[in-house]
Amino acid sequence: MFENFDPREGKRLQILNEDGQINSDLPKLPMLTNKQALHAFKIMVITREADDWAVSLNRQGRMPTYPPVKGQEANSIGSLMAVKNEDWFVQAFRELGGLLIRGVPLTQHYLYFLGNEMGSFYEPEKYHVLPISVPISSQLPHAVGLAYAEQYKGTDNITIVFNGDGGTSVGDFHESLNFAGVWNAPVIFYVQNNQYAISVPRHHQTASTTIAEKAFGYGFEGVQVDGNDVFAVYAATKLAANHARKGNGPTLIEGFTYRLGAHTTADDPTRYREDQEVADWIKKDPLIRLEKYVLNNKLITEQQIVTLKKEAKKQAHAAFEEADNFQKESLDNTFRYTFKNIPPILEEQLEQRRELEGGLK
Amino acid sequence: MQALTIISAVNDALMTEMQNDKNIVTFGEDVGVEGGVFRATVNLQKKYGEKRCFDSPLAENAIVGTALGMAMGGLRPVVEIQFSGFVYPAFNQIITHVSRMRNRTRGALTAPMVIRMPYSGGIRALELHSESMEALFGHIPGIKVVIPSTPYDTKGLLISAIRDEDPVIFMEPKRLYRAFKQEVPEDAYTIPIGKAAIVQPGTQLTLISYGSQMKEAKEATALLQKEGISVELIDLRTIYPYDKSTILESVKKTGRLLVVHEGPRSFGVAAEIIAMVSKDAFEYLEAPPTRLTGADTIFPLPSAEHHYMIHTAHIVKRATEVIRYQP
Numbered sequence: 012m013f014e015n016f017d018p019r020e021g022k023r024l025q026i027l028n029e030d031g032q033i034n035s036d037l038p039k040l041p042m043l044t045n046k047q048a049l050h051a052f053k054i055m056v057i058t059r060e061a062d063d064w065a066v067s068l069n070r071q072g073r074m075p076t077y078p079p080v081k082g083q084e085a086n087s088i089g090s091l092m093a094v095k096n097e098d099w100f101v102q103a104f105r106e107l108g109g110l111l112i113r114g115v116p117l118t119q120h121y122l123y124f125l126g127n128e129m130g131s132f133y134e135p136e137k138y139h140v141l142p143i144s145v146p147i148s149s150q151l152p153h154a155v156g157l158a159y160a161e162q163y164k165g166t167d168n169i170t171i172v173f174n175g176d177g178g179t180s181v182g183d184f185h186e187s188l189n190f191a192g193v194w195n196a197p198v199i200f201y202v203q204n205n206q207y208a209i210s211v212p213r214h215h216q217t218a219s220t221t222i223a224e225k226a227f228g229y230g231f232e233g234v235q236v237d238g239n240d241v242f243a244v245y246a247a248t249k250l251a252a253n254h255a256r257k258g259n260g261p262t263l264i265e266g267f268t269y270r271l272g273a274h275t276t277a278d279d280p281t282r283y284r285e286d287q288e289v290a291d292w293i294k295k296d297p298l299i300r301l302e303k304y305v306l307n308n309k310l311i312t313e314q315q316i317v318t319l320k321k322e323a324k325k326q327a328h329a330a331f332e333e334a335d336n337f338q339k340e341s342l343d344n345t346f347r348y349t350f351k352n353i354p355p356i357l358e359e360q361l362e363q364r365r366e367l368e369g370g371l372k
Numbered sequence: 373m374q375a376l377t378i379i380s381a382v383n384d385a386l387m388t389e390m391q392n393d394k395n396i397v398t399f400g401e402d403v404g405v406e407g408g409v410f411r412a413t414v415n416l417q418k419k420y421g422e423k424r425c426f427d428s429p430l431a432e433n434a435i436v437g438t439a440l441g442m443a444m445g446g447l448r449p450v451v452e453i454q455f456s457g458f459v460y461p462a463f464n465q466i467i468t469h470v471s472r473m474r475n476r477t478r479g480a481l482t483a484p485m486v487i488r489m490p491y492s493g494g495i496r497a498l499e500l501h502s503e504s505m506e507a508l509f510g511h512i513p514g515i516k517v518v519i520p521s522t523p524y525d526t527k528g529l530l531i532s533a534i535r536d537e538d539p540v541i542f543m544e545p546k547r548l549y550r551a552f553k554q555e556v557p558e559d560a561y562t563i564p565i566g567k568a569a570i571v572q573p574g575t576q577l578t579l580i581s582y583g584s585q586m587k588e589a590k591e592a593t594a595l596l597q598k599e600g601i602s603v604e605l606i607d608l609r610t611i612y613p614y615d616k617s618t619i620l621e622s623v624k625k626t627g628r629l630l631v632v633h634e635g636p637r638s639f640g641v642a643a644e645i646i647a648m649v650s651k652d653a654f655e656y657l658e659a660p661p662t663r664l665t666g667a668d669t670i671f672p673l674p675s676a677e678h679h680y681m682i683h684t685a686h687i688v689k690r691a692t693e694v695i696r697y698q699p
C-alpha cells in the first residue's frame with residue numbers, strides 16, 4: 012500500500028509542506044475534507060493551549076511532573092481522525108491531541124497528571140482508550156492482544172498503539188511487532204519519532220536509517236511520514252487502518268517529528284541539544300502550517316482564530332480548575348482497588364492505617 | 373574533606389573509583405552526555421571518555437545482560453537503572469544469569485557488577501517512580517542488596533560494591549538525594565557490605581530501618597528521647613546479607629524491637645528480621661517484635677501518597693506501644 016513511499020529508498024510522505032501548501036504531484040491518497048481540516052486545527056489549538064497551561068502550572072507549583080506534547084500534536088490528531096471510535100486507542104503518554112479527538116474530556120488528562128487515579132478511568136464502552144503507560148513500550152503487547160480479541164470476536168475493529176523512538180529499543184517493541192506479524196493482527200504501531208528519548212538522540216537508539224524500515228523484518232510494511240503534517244499522518248493511518256480492517260494485518264508508521272518542549276517539566280533540554288536545532292524545528296511547527304492552510308483556504312478568518320485561541324485558553328483553565336477541585340482519593344480507595352474483594356489481611360492493614368491516621372478515613 | 377549530598381557522593385564514588393580501576397565502565401539511559409536524570413554520573417564522560425561512560429539504548433534487560441557479559445569479559449560494569457520501577461524487564465537477566473553464574477560454573481565465571489537504582493516515594497512522582505521493592509531482590513539467592521542513607525555511607529558502600537566479587541544491587545534513597553550534606557573524604561574508602569550501623573545507642577527499644585525511611589526514624593528517635601525513652605537506632609545498610617549479630621546484640625540488650633520500612637509488609641525485610649529475632653533472641657524479648665511498614669497496596673499517585681507514607685508520628689506511636697507493652 013505504500014509502494015511509492017518505501018522508507019528503505021529514503022522516502023517520507025509529506026502532503027502539507029511548511030508553507031501550508033498541498034504537494035500536488037502525489038498519487039491519490041486519502042485526504043482530510045475541509046471540515047475535517049478545520050476540526051483538526053481547532054483540536055490542535057486547544058491541545059497547544061492546554062499543554063502550555065500545564066507547563067506553566069507546573070512552574071507555579073500547582074501541577075506535578077508533566078510531559079509536554081508541543082510540536083508533536085499532528086501525530087495523534089491526524090491518526091485518531093483516521094480511525095473510528097470503536098477502534099482501540101492505546102496511548103503512551105504524549106497523545107493529548109488524540110484523546111481530545113476521541114472526545115475524552117481535557118479534565119481527565121489534567122486529573123491524571125495531578126496524580127489522581129481517576130485520571131486513568133476511561134469508560135471502556137465510550138472511549139476504547141487504554142490508560143497512560145509509564146513503562147516505555149510495555150503497552151505494545153496489549154495492543155496486539157486487543158487486536159487479537161477483536162479479530163476473535165469477529166468485529167472489524169482495529170487497534171492503534173503509540174510509543175516513541177526510545178521505545179523502539181525495548182524488547183516489547185520487537186516482540187509485539189513479531190507477534191502482530193505472525194498473527195496477522197489488525198494493529199497499527201505508531202512511533203512518534205521526536206528525535207530524543209530524554210537526552211538520548213535517535214541515532215543512539217538504533218543503527219538503522221529509519222524506524223519505519225524495521226517493519227519489513229517482521230513481514231509487513233512500514234512507512235515514514237512527516238509527523239508535523241496532519242494530512243500525511245491522516246493519509247498513512249487511513250490506508251493502514253483499511254488494510255488492517257480488511258484482514259491484511261499490521262503496519263508500522265513512523266511519525267518524523269520533534270518535541271519542542273522539555274522531556275518533562277523536570278528536564279532541561281539545553282543540556283543536550285542546540286538552540287539552532289530547536290529554532291529550525293519551530294519553522295516546521297504543525298500548528299503554524301495548518302493555520303496557514305485553513306486561512307489560505309478561507310476555512311476560518313484571522314479574527315475567528317484570535318477568538319478561538321482565547322476560548323481555548325479559557326477552556327484549558329476551566330478544565331484544570333475542575334480537575335484540581337475533583338475529590339481527592341481517599342485512604343479507603345488506596346486499598347479498595349487492589350482486589351475485587353479485599354482479603355482479611357489487607358482489611359487489617361487498612362484498619363491499622365486508619366488508626367495511625369487518627370481514625371480518619 | 374568535602375560536604376556532599378547523597379547524589380554527589382554517588383558521583384564522587386564513581387569519579388574516585390574509575391580513577392583507581394581502568395576496568396570500570398558505567399552506562400545506562402541518559403548516563404553519558406546528560407550525566408543521569410538525577411546527575412549521578414555527571415562529568416564522568418567528560419573525564420573518562422565515551423568508552424567508559426555512555427548512554428545505552430532504552431532497554432533495561434539488555435543493560436543488565438550486556439553488563440554481565442562485560443563482567444565475564446573482565447570489566448567492572450556499574451549500570452544505572454533510571455528508576456527502580458523500570459528494573460522489572462531486567463529481572464530475567466538478574467534472576468536467570470547474574471545471580472547464578474558463580475554457582476552455575478562452580479566459580480569459573482563470576483559477575484562482579486553493580487546495578488544502581490533510585491528507589492522510594494514521597495516525591496510526588498509519576499506512576500512506578502515511588503516504590504520500595506528491595507524485598508524482591510532480597511529474595512533472590514546470589515545477589516547482595518545495599519541501601520545507604522547518608523552521603524558518607526553512600527561513597528564507602530558504593531566503592532565496596534564496585535570492588536565486590538559478586539553482583540550488588542545498590543538502591544539509592546532518592547527522597548534523600550539532596551536532603552542534607554555531610555563531610556565525605558576525597559580519597560577512596562570502603563564501608564563493609566553486611567555491616568549495620570548503630571546510629572544512636574540506647575537501652576529500651578531497638579529501632580531498625582534503612583534508606584529513605586531513616587530520616588523519619590531519626591526524627592522519631594529524637595522525639596522519643598525527649599520523652600525519656602532510650603532508643604537504639606540501627607541503620608541496616610545492607611539488606612542481604614544482613615547483619616545478624618548487630619541486631620541480636622541490640623535486641624538482647626533492649627528486649628524490644630520495632631522494624632520500620634516503606635516497602636510493602638508481606639514477605640518484606642521486617643518479616644525476615646523479626647523471624648530471625650523471634651528464634652534467636654526469644655528468651656530476651658519483653659514485647660512482641662513489631663513492624664511498621666508500607667501496606668500491601670499499589671503505591672498511590674501523588675494526590676494520595678500521604679496515605680501510604682510512614683510519617684515520624686506513626687513511628688513514635690508504634691514505638692510507644694512497644695515500650696508500654698505488658699504481657
Ligand SMILES: Cc1ncc(C[n+]2csc(CCOP(=O)(O)OP(=O)(O)O)c2C)c(N)n1
Pocket residue numbers: 105145146147174175176177178179203205207208209270274401430432454458
Ligand atoms: C522501561 C522504562 N525505562 C525507563 C523509563 C524512564 N523514561 C521515561 S520517558 C523515557 C524516554 C522515552 O523516550 P521515547 O520512547 O523516545 O519517548 P518520548 O519521551 O520521547 O516521547 C525514559 C527513559 C521508563 N518510563 N520506562
